[in-house]
Amino acid sequence: MDVKGIGVHYFNQGQGDTVLFLHGWGSEFGSFKQFLDNIAPYYRVCALDLPGFGETGEPPEGWSVDDYADFVLAFMEQLDIEKAILIGHSFGGRIIIKLASRKVLPIKIEKIILIDSAGIRRKRTAKQKIKQCFYKAVKQLISLEYLRRKFPEALDQWRRKNSSPDYLNASPRMRECFVKVINEDLTPLLPQISYPTLIIWGDADLETPLEDGKTMERLIPDAGLVTLKNAGHYSFLDQSFTFSRVLDSFLNITRAS
Template sequence: MFQRALASLSEERFAIPLEEIKQRHELPDSKYLELQGMKIHYRDVGQGPVLLLLHGMFSSLHTWNDWSDILSKHFRVICLDNPNYGLTGPHPKGVYKHMYSDFLNEFTDALGVETCMVAGNSLGGWMTWDFAARYPHKVSKFVLLDAAGFFFIPPATISSLAVPFAGWSASRMKIPRKALYGSVRSLYGQPDRIKKEQLECYYDMMMRPGNRASAARVVRYIRNNVGFDTRPLKNITQPALIMWGKQDAWIPVAHAHRFAKAIPNARTVIYDNCGHMPMEEIPEQSAADCLAFLLEK
């Protein structure tokens, strides 16, 4: 009876079955790759130089759908559900120092990619500059969109995941759709721009088995390390484009200028009337700026 009680306490509740989420959100060109004990969900579209796209916290590769459509006319665009998120789901070891940059090195090796350009948003921005710093032979240029790096105070909905047992609690409670939809809308400078299907995708990916607990582990790791180690930024020599929404309510626009100052070969583009995710909120404009930068000799 005691063991049964322990098993009951450890059970995840209210998760949406993985197969159900796949039926809703797999794309016609979805692919999977077995790596580090996970089945990595990714897309690989277009031809030409490789452009790797990395999403942010609680997100998925779907955040890049518009960019993929636009930029795959010029590049081989690869986007993936990062470990601990999306259809990929939890990393067997959670998160640890250099986990993401080492994973990206193995992921690109597995796809036969010797060198690439990279763009990353929010947490994916941290992955981008850490990958560029630690594996400079792999990254020729990179783009940071409202990237994580310098200290900021996250919204309460995020910081609350760092408290003890937060992952356990989150994986046993039903997250109200309205609450999550509100959090996603707060990422936009103009919330009416977000589509209902995008909100539904965010909710379903959060409720994928294991994702609530794994997201909490990522937040706790960042909290325990007091943010990110930005010292490697000064050693980055690759050209960088820093994009930022002026109305970003999560990571202040002042951080764009801090990145530009820290990275020797960087420039910035600031968007009025845009929030935390320019690639979603203003895809045509932000993709055009990215394209011009990446094609520049």
């Protein structure tokens, strides 16, 4: 299926009310596969590889979170989804925060689930600020034409040593997106979310610390936090059984024993 000129790989099974899953940065909807299959007998379950991930094409330019949110709305429109429960992990959570905080939407959101969600930009410490200034200075220095000719691999070596894995593993286009995405703090949007919100977090998440989940619970008016023990950033995979039970409860799914 094409959405805004981009070929999209997606999942669409089941009937009834819709549950839409949005995956994290560097992932694809296949990370949710076991849960998609488990919920499909009770709901219409949809998911997609977001642009630039999995089997979906890259965006035509460096996209912001708002651009991805607009794309998700266009995807939902093509599938005739007028209302949905939104579930997002990490970057998918960013997109949901953007959508849920908008005053006007073409769709109705019933509930949202944020799993180890990104979106809170923590204040840098003095040490981090100094390191960032040093990084920028060195980057500018080794980017000079003379030095690039004399040491052609210097900039790439510096980037590999000092950049995050998500940035390093991305294509040039997706690096543009990554920079736009991580530099936007969504904290001010959280109080504007009026939907029932379940927040699920791994207590050992090192990428988006549990403190971020507690902040989201505090700032989103109708929110509750469930902490999964001994789980990291992919808490829904690390503790899949417990996650499934929590998901069933929030979605009002009663399974035969």
